[in-house]
Amino acid sequence: MARRRQIYEGKAKILYEGPEPGTLIQYFKDDATAFNAQKKGTINGKGVLNNRISEHVFTMLDHIGVPTHFIRRLNMREQLIRQVEIVPIEVVVRNVAAGSLSKRLGIEEGVKLPRTIIEYYYKDDALGDPMVTDEHIACFGWASQEEMHDIADLAIRVNDFLSGMFAAIGIRLVDFKLEFGRVWDNDFGRIILADEISPDGCRLWDMATNEKLDKDRFRRDLGGEVEAYQEVARRLGLLPEGGDTAVLDLEEHRKSRGK
Ligand code: 5GP
Numbered sequence: 001m002a003r004r005r006q007i008y009e010g011k012a013k014i015l016y017e018g019p020e021p022g023t024l025i026q027y028f029k030d031d032a033t034a035f036n037a038q039k040k041g042t043i044n045g046k047g048v049l050n051n052r053i054s055e056h057v058f059t060m061l062d063h064i065g066v067p068t069h070f071i072r073r074l075n076m077r078e079q080l081i082r083q084v085e086i087v088p089i090e091v092v093v094r095n096v097a098a099g100s101l102s103k104r105l106g107i108e109e110g111v112k113l114p115r116t117i118i119e120y121y122y123k124d125d126a127l128g129d130p131m132v133t134d135e136h137i138a139c140f141g142w143a144s145q146e147e148m149h150d151i152a153d154l155a156i157r158v159n160d161f162l163s164g165m166f167a168a169i170g171i172r173l174v175d176f177k178l179e180f181g182r183v184w185d186n187d188f189g190r191i192i193l194a195d196e197i198s199p200d201g202c203r204l205w206d207m208a209t210n211e212k213l214d215k216d217r218f219r220r221d222l223g224g225e226v227e228a229y230q231e232v233a234r235r236l237g238l239l240p241e242g243g244d245t246a247v248l249d250l251e252e253h254r255k256s257r258g259k
Contacts, residue, residue, distance in 0.1 A: 011037060012050075012200055024083045025074065028054075032200075034219040036128045041218060048076045049229040050198035052238050055079060057162070057197040064161055066154060067192040069181060084181025084194050087143050090121040090129060091151060093159045094175040098203050099216075101175075110210065118155055123179075150191040151180050158193065166204065169235035171213060174203035199229050 004016040007024060011033040016025040028047035033040050051073060058070035071080040094117045097107040101117070120137060121129040137143050143151065155178055166173045179195035195201075199214040206213060212220075213228040233239050 012047075013196070018080060018083070022083050023071065024081050026079050026081050026196075028077050028079075028196075032215065032218050032225070034215070036125065039219070043218060043225045043229070045226050046200070046229060049226075049233050050196060050200055051077055051079060053198045053229075053233055053236065054196040056236055056238055057165075058193070060165065061158060061161065061193065064157070066157055066161075067190070069192055069194045081194075082183060082192070084183050084192060086123075086194060087147065087151070087180045087182060087191070088123040089132075089137060089142055089151075089180070090123055091155050091178045091180065092119040092121065092175060093117070093155050093178065094119070095159070095163065096172065096174040096203075096205075098174050116156065116159060118152055147182070147189070147191050154178075154180070154191065154193060158197075162197070167207070170207045171232070171235065172205045172207050174205055176202035199232050204232060 004025065006014060006016055008015040012029055012031055014027040014029065016027065018024045028051040030042045030044055030046045031040070032043045032046065055070065055073045058068045061068055062070070069081040069084055071082060073079045094101055095113060096109075097105075097111040097113060098109045101107065101119075102109045120132050120134070122132045122136070122142070123129060134145075134148055137148060138145060158178060159173070159176075162176070163173045176197065178193065178197070178201075180191050181194035182189045183192055184190075202214055203216060204213040205211065211228075212222065213232050215225075217223065217225045217228050230239065
């Protein structure tokens with residue numbers, strides 16, 4: 001089989017040309033970076049877990065009518081996605097003070113915010129993804145006012161849905177990052193959810209113990225990264241209850257058991 005053409009390699013994912021025009025294959029790596037790639041490492045099995053978790057979340061979001069780039073999972077580490085024109089903005093949604101918000105404004109981590117905050121960061125590694133406002137986005141033409149309206153609307157819908165989904169399994173959705181892309185139907189551009197939703201880009205705290213079940217375990221040298229990601233997958237019902245934790249692909253597992 002011909003080697004697939006690589007379109008892009010990011011810190012945690014690789015994009016390859018897809019089987020049909022307008023599609024790409026998103027490959028999930030085990031590589032982990034933090035602090036604008038100043039800290040680098042590997043979390044064994046992370047790619048497999050993030051592929052599965054993100055598939056689940058995007059499928060659920062599709063069920064409630066949120067348009068996404070996800071088409072289907074192909075195997076343990078790859079999913080087929082729609083090719084989009086990425087909007088160069090990271091959209092961060094916050095429900096509880098943590099991370100850079102706590103640092104910047106001196107608000108203790110864990111304080112519930114009286115209302116949800118949406119922040120925008122310009123995607124530029126060389127600049128360290130600086131925070132920007134709607135004014136910058138409009139001024140530099142990164143997205144239109146109408147697109148920003150759709151993005152904010154979708155971000156709130158995703159937040160409401162995910163907060164409930166995680167609360168149901170005893171997890172507090174503290175904050176998370178989303179990315180959006182544009183797809184074209186003739187001359188009409190439409191905004192859809194892109195990238196991934198996984199413990200790499202979310203803060204997920206156990207509701208009972210406040211234990212961190214996300215990439216902060218890596219960022220803050222807490223250890224137990226894989227176990228934390230596995231715990232999220234397990235509570236979402238993506239790993240067999242009480243089964244071998246090495247079983248990361250349910251379909252393979254079913255096949256091997258002849259079911
Ligand atoms: P903070 O601004 O507090 O560092 O991050 C806020 C939220 O957005 C966290 O859940 C964090 O995981 C996510 N986030 C912000 N920037 C990035 C990024 O460049 N990559 C990933 N994976 N997540 C990010």
